[in-house]
Structures are given as C-alpha cells and as structure tokens.
Amino acid sequence: MSEKPRVGIFGMTSCYGCQLEIINLEENILRLLDHVNISYWRLALETPSDPKNLDIAIIEGSASNQEEIEELREIRQNSKIVITIGACAALGGVQGMRNLMNNERVMSAAYSNLSGVRATEVKAIHEVIKVDYAVRGCPINKEEFAAAILHLLAGTQPPAWNMPVCNECKIKGNECFFERKKPLPHYQSRVCLGPISEAGCGARCPSNGMPCDGCRGWTEDAHVKQWIKEGLERNQTIEDLAMLVHRYSGGTKDSEIAKE
C-alpha cells in the first residue's frame, strides 16, 4: 500500500457512544492506525483536521436538522466509502420516536424556549445519502466494527447478518425468553425482540439475562405482525409492544404496523 487510506469519523444527532466504543478498542486502535490515517475526528483528534478527500467516512447518529443533511451530502461527495455506525445512523435511533409523536409537544417538553430549535424529521443516514455498509447496534460492538474495517482494508466484504438474534442466542446456549408456555419471569416486563431482530451482536442482551431490545433493527423478512400477536398473548399491551418495535426504528419504517 503506497499511502494509508484516509478516514474521517463524524457524529450527527446521537450520544456519541459508538465513537466512544471505537476509543474503547484501546491499544487495538494503534494497530488500526498501522493501516489507516484518521484525518478527521472531532471527538478524539486534538489537532485541526481535514474532512476532505476521504477514503472511508464513518458516520454516527441520525440526520435531525437541515445542517446535518447538508453536512452529510458534503461527506458523501468527499468520500469513497461511507460506513454508518450505530442504531441512530441505521434506523433513526431513539430520537426517531419523535417522528411518531406530535412534534410541537415533544419540543416544548424538551425546551422552554423554542426560538433556537431547528429540528426536522429524524432520518436514518441511508435516507439522506448512499451508505455502503452499516455496523449496527446500540452501541456498536467494537470488535465487529474493527472486523468490518479490517475486511475493507483486505479488500473483502465485511460479514453480513441476514438472520435473527435467535441464531446467536441458541449458539450461545441461552435460555429462551420467548417460549410460549413459559410464564414471563417477574423481572421481565417486556417480551424478547430476538425473533424479528437482526443478529451480529452475539446475542449480547439475552446472554446477560435480558430480552433482546432490537437495537440492530428488523431482519429482512421479519414477521412483525405475528410477533405483536404473540406479545399480546403474553399479556402485553399494544402500546407497550408498539413502543418496543419503534424504540430504535420508529421514524423510519413501517410505522403503520403499530396501528393494527
């Protein structure tokens, strides 16, 4: 390799937790730096940096105002490959729930003075610009992120996960939270989103005794209606179930399902 690829890391509307996960790679970041130059990273670079002529742009967060939409378009023009990280970028994230609510009510609940607020409808990054690859999750799995970068550097496709969390959960040998005849444990007020949510996290939550939260979004052929029916049979209210399915992806897809 003659010159190391130039990487820019950007943050849109989000908690910056995914970028923190990259920092949490700790000494392995140095090994990644053997292969790439980070030329822009507002969160972690001390020196002024340059967001132009990038080989890879890594974007966290969703587009929630006009400035961000314009910044995203600029990033796309200045980069060869665009990777998004996290649930906000891939699905809209928690703030995406705003799209389903009365915008003014949400705004006035959050701010006492609305004069400076410029929020628009929340959009996932791929709804604004072309995205080449998404590392999903809330937050991202740092190992998966590193693996995706290494695969790109080696010139191969990063792994794809077109299967539900149940796959990884069963591989880990976890107890199932969604068995039909089993009563929900007293601490479990919600049902598991595993059967309709995309894998790749290593069944992180179920392995630690919590039902899946669906932070990676739905699988391609998720049967959401049936999942809701099953949830209702498990004594959940339709409001709770709708909130669960829309927690991360509320603004961006199939919001009409909640109405049924």
Add this chain to the structure above:
Amino acid sequence: MIPRFISQEALKEWVEHLITQFSVYAPVQEKGDYDFAKIAHAEEIAFDFDRTRMSIKGFFLKPEEKLMSASASKGDPVASSPDTSKRIIFGARPCDITALNLTDNVFVKDFYDPYYMKRRQSTIIIGIRCTEKCRTCFCGTMDSNNPLTGYDIMLTEMDTGEILIQAGSDNGEKLFRGSRHLTRQSSEEDQSLILKTFKKITETFTPDIPTTGLKAIIDLGRTEFLWKKYEKICLSCGQCVFVCPTCWCFDVKEIVGADETDFGNLDKTARIRRWASCLYKDYHTVSGGHIFMPTVASRLENYYKHKLRGIPEKFGVWGCVGCGRCVSTCPVGIDIRESLKELTGD
C-alpha cells in the same frame, strides 16, 4: 457383557470414580431447564431430568468453530485440531442417541468430516433409558426410543429402583473394570423383573400418531395447505432448527485479521463454521442474489419434507426422533405432532 445391576447410591459413587479419569458432562438443572454441563461431583446431576434443553449434537458439531487458519499472502493452510481428550456424556436419552447414529451416516459415511469424527471417537456415551414420556415426547411414533447401537453403556431403571447396566461396546465394558464391586450380577430370578420393566416401557412408548400413509401423502403433494397455514404465523426465527438433534446445516465464513493475539494483522485469515438454519432467507440466497426458497412456506415445506420424506428414503429411518424440543421452543406454538396428524388426516 451379561447385564449387571447397580444401586442408585453406587451409581453416584461410580460417576465420582469416572470424574477422576474423564471430563464428565451430565444434565444439570439450570435456568429453569435441564442442560448438559461439565460436572465436578455426581451430586450435581439432575437425575430427575426428562430431556435437556439442547440435544447432544453440539458436542460433536460445535455451534461455532474455527476449521482452519491461513496466511493471505503465503497460503499455508493449517487445519484446527479439535480437542480429543477423552470425555463422557452421561445421561444421553435414547432419542438423542438415535439422532447421533443418523448423524454418523451423514458426517462419517456420506462425507468424512474429521472435526465431527475426532470428537465422536473421543466421546463415551452413557445413555439413560426413558421409563416415562417427557413433556413433548412422541419418540414411540418416530421409533427412536430403543437405539440398538450408538451407546457405550445403557442404564435402565427397574421397577425396584435398581439400575440395569447394559454395555454397548468394549469401551463401555471397560468402564466397569475396577468398579465391579459396586455392581451385582444378574441372576435368573431377575429375568421376570427385567421383562416386566421393559414391557412397561414398550407400552409407554407405543406409537400414537399414524404415519403409515405419510410417504404417499407427501408424494401426492397434498401438503400445501399446511405450509400456507404455518407461513402465516412462523417468525422464521429458526429456533426449531438449533434445538433439533437431526438438523446439522452449517454456514462457513472467511474472516480476515482473525487472530486474537495478533489483532490487525491482515495476513491472518480463518475459516469459521457455525450453525445455520434453512428457515432463513439468507440460507437460500446464492451469489448474484437469487433465492432458491423465497417464501416461508417453501422453507417450511423443505424443513418438514427433509425429515419426513428425504431422510427416510435415504437412510431408512425417520429424520425426526420425536424429542419434541421444537414444540417447546417454538414461540408461536407450531407443533410437529399436530402437523403429522393433519397430514395423515387423523
């Protein structure tokens, strides 16, 4: 070996003795169900188990394993060698042993899979015969409650509480060398006891779902209604596949920079094998994006026909062993016993 008897107390003592020589895996109670785990004491064994959450297939076909590693620039493929230290699976149920015999057909006879074979050869299987039906059992129908091979020792609890020991292999017989004092010889008087117990077991596991016309019904193609019905409710979560002792499908992935001790070294690659499910669209997708089985109905049809039509024709036994794990794990309550009844019109 002439069958011998062992008392329940002595059995525990014998297991303690085995633990000093081998890694022993046995059913323990865990998270509200039974599962196989490595035990340090015989007391840990949940002797009242009916069947475990997962079958024993994971001991031989690992949920996830590295098959080989290689250098991207030089090649140099190095196959991984599975752990071949001697181990014992204590408490395999007859249905699981029947499934294992069937698995041998595929991974040893059809295609020799060294990873599977090495683990199979280094594992001693001590079966415990079922005397009662378990939660979701229909092994009588699937003819899997009395495997004739595939175990090294088979234990059967008699009416009196004593346990009958039958050896299924030389390895099994050897396990009792040095522990004969824990057992007692069977005599002629025991014959009626043995016959009585086995008669009761036979009666318990009498087939109760008709399967005689199944082949004709499937071949006639009058099955569409069932797949269409299930398609409406199936979540395609694939859990039935992972708990099934006769589902062996896997996916192979190539990983770059895979060495944990040498992070970021792009030259190091690995080939990973992991459990896959034929109920996922991904499983049927090939290069270029074509999907061989695009609908859930077609995938369910494939799943059922493979077990009820394909395997019987090829190997002469049912491809389902009637453990019913899929029944208890299915989040939407699809029940293979009901499917069979619907197919055969009962």
